[in-house]
Amino acid sequence: MNIGIIGLGSIGASLAGDWRQAGHVVVGVSRRQSTCDLAIERGFIDRGSTDLEILTGLDVLVICTPIADILPTLARSIAVIDPETIVTDVGSVKEAIVAPATKIRSNFIGGHPMAGKATSGIEAAELGMFAGKPYVLTPLESTPQRAIDLLTQLAIDLNARLDLAAPTEHDRAVAWISHLPVMVSASLIDACTQEQDRSVLGLAQKLASSGFKDTSRVGGGNPELGMMMARYNQAAILDAIAIYRQQLDRLEQAISTNQWAEVTAILEHTQNARPDFVKVPIP
């Protein structure tokens, strides 16, 4: 296939590299020529430009910009791309993107390749980043079958695990397992910093070890990215926080009323439930 990529960050450049390795021809667009040059030098793309005009004759255009730029980028690209080019994105939220994007371009299909890398930029790009990782496609009723077929093939070429879901299903699922953890984890750090006794705070900082480190990791991540999750997945994340608070309240209530059997029962439930979410890695 002929593939165009807009945005040569860690996701865009990594996708490009894998697809080029699978035998596709890949052209890239970045705001900076130096990024295009680096992407060519590293073998991620065949040709690159700062100009959208390069994006002709494509089977698929993949928009790999930050979430807030996806729709404006789509609107600008449709002036230059061929009418039959399938367009997709890699945004981590789908409902806020897919409905308006499909209005702009009927052969748009939402996509979310999940790499789970914290670092960004072309320097963080690498081959094989999506192997064994989920790649969610979120077609609508109106999405052309050809769009699903092409993206399915491209996901296979990455050795990714393909899933199909409605945009709202995707957004609710990632609210639970990706966006809610960020807010829960950030509030943990935030709460600890509220300790007014400086000797207790100092001791807490000294004693914190692997448990705190793991629980606080995603809450100490990129603030802009966390804000974007909340902004573009607002309804699902607010639902998730509301249910989260109910569960925390139930646990707090059990603790404050000395219902130790109930506290144990809650923690047995969570111990039993976790393995359904945390898979043993495939060797």
Place this chain on the structure above:
Amino acid sequence: MNIGIIGLGSIGASLAGDWRQAGHVVVGVSRRQSTCDLAIERGFIDRGSTDLEILTGLDVLVICTPIADILPTLARSIAVIDPETIVTDVGSVKEAIVAPATKIRSNFIGGHPMAGKATSGIEAAELGMFAGKPYVLTPLESTPQRAIDLLTQLAIDLNARLDLAAPTEHDRAVAWISHLPVMVSASLIDACTQEQDRSVLGLAQKLASSGFKDTSRVGGGNPELGMMMARYNQAAILDAIAIYRQQLDRLEQAISTNQWAEVTAILEHTQNARPDFVKVPIP
């Protein structure tokens, strides 16, 4: 020194092994003779018995039972140990232990060697488990200097990082960085299991990756241990949960009212604050 250990689980047997290696004579008491035999075979202790009568001529007695058994074990041991033997414990909460223990035995000193291991039992014991890890002592005004001096030496023999704190300071610090994370993390798992749409729940389980895995780890741990933390550190953990909820409410409020600059500011604060708790390991 002559050291006695009651409870040859992962903490007790590991302490015994390190201290024996440092040149001390260590005798151990376990409920099962087979555990004593294994501890001798592995070189953790010099002699072992199921009978407390073995605990004579000691400089220090270290009670390494689960939290709930510390005070009853202390009460039973004082009938057999020498009057001058210093007694300490390894419980992860201190206020609930130190005050009553000191009433039973004036030369008691609270201690908390923090290994951060999830597994338990003598099979999980190993040498060097406490090297570079915190060892908190919680002396009272009335605690004999000799108790502080002996335990300081024993912490040095483990290559542990010694900290002195009041029992309440210790308990508030561990509430923040150890006990609150368990409750926060457990409620995250619990909330996710409340999803009523089976296809969304299934997708969430498929898509969960490193972010969810880390944030949920301590909430999926030993239920009995989590309950004991709450039970014996009830006041501090309830305070911590209350402040945690305020911070979560503030974040939720900012999200629900579209205050994106405020959401970003909160996440910048947590990104900046986390390194004060999460140290780069000393090479």
